[in-house]
Amino acid sequence: MRIPKHIAIIPDGNRRWAIQHKKEKKDGYQNGLLPGVQVLRKAKEYGVSEITYYGFTMDNCKRPREQKDAFKKACVDALRFIKEEGNVSILVLGNRESENFPKELKEYTTRKEIGKPEIKVNFLVNYGWNWDLSGIVNGKGVYSREISKIDLVIRWGNMRRLSGMLPIQSVYADFYVVETLWPDYADEEFDLAIQWYAKQDITLGG
């Protein structure tokens, strides 16, 4: 079976999930932590070599304070869980020159190996596509230059858009949409995405 080398995860639907469960919007994010770990385990199982999580963006930070604090905390917690899984190589990428960048994550803005890495994990935190591209103007190339081309994007929560995630790495990515809201993640959805990807024809324009 043709397995994607690099999968990007858009874990959308946390706020809609919170509303469905009669919670406050901010309370959806914590329920997205366990799915993050489950996806990582599945990716390792399939032999995927790189996984990118779309944490939060600079634009997301325009949301109400309590939501912002909640998704920032969720990202810090998510990274701790990923670290605890072990055998990963972690890179956190985003604009760190801002108070919206969690200080606990600064040490991961250069890649860190935990154990004997079986998979690269990239975590986009306070990321912005225009911030990313602004690296080009400075003559160093995009800030995300360490992140490889994405083969498969899986988006939970039924929206069909990239929402600014790594535009350069996504140019040829296959885009798979899951209806389920992210906190309701089930392993079977990941399996279906992999099976769907295996059937796609890739020509890269040729």
Added chain:
Amino acid sequence: MRIPKHIAIIPDGNRRWAIQHKKEKKDGYQNGLLPGVQVLRKAKEYGVSEITYYGFTMDNCKRPREQKDAFKKACVDALRFIKEEGNVSILVLGNRESENFPKELKEYTTRKEIGKPEIKVNFLVNYGWNWDLSGIVNGKGVYSREISKIDLVIRWGNMRRLSGMLPIQSVYADFYVVETLWPDYADEEFDLAIQWYAKQDITLGG
């Protein structure tokens, strides 16, 4: 109804259509001409203000000579048809410093008004996403800087990827996939795409 201001069309499936109809691959492109005009009429009807056609890319030019000649010719013909529709403002964008850029289209690489323009028509011809971005390095911004943000991408032929089309303009675009191969285009598909778009929630990250 919420109508997209700018729609991008990925007219894929010409070669698969040719094979289905026991023709040579190169013979699929001519059957994609009429759909191009039909889509333009529909877009005008809905009051869409800008439409972009993904003609061919620099990568596509790696294909066999007879296919390359065929899709180049189809693009020249398509532009003539669009012009004949009248009341459009036309821009052809792509790397014109190459023999793969049809010389008949060079005069449209600066925007040309035909009649009293009701819609902007952008035509990507010998386009490449990396070529486009290389404009940034030269300090002038992307070469596609005259093309606005895309609201809705409609791709025919059932693939779910951007294939390098305008990565900057597409960052927040909603992505609608039509199973039908492009030469079998039917107006109803365009209607359904518009109806689908109207139901999407847009937050632009906020």
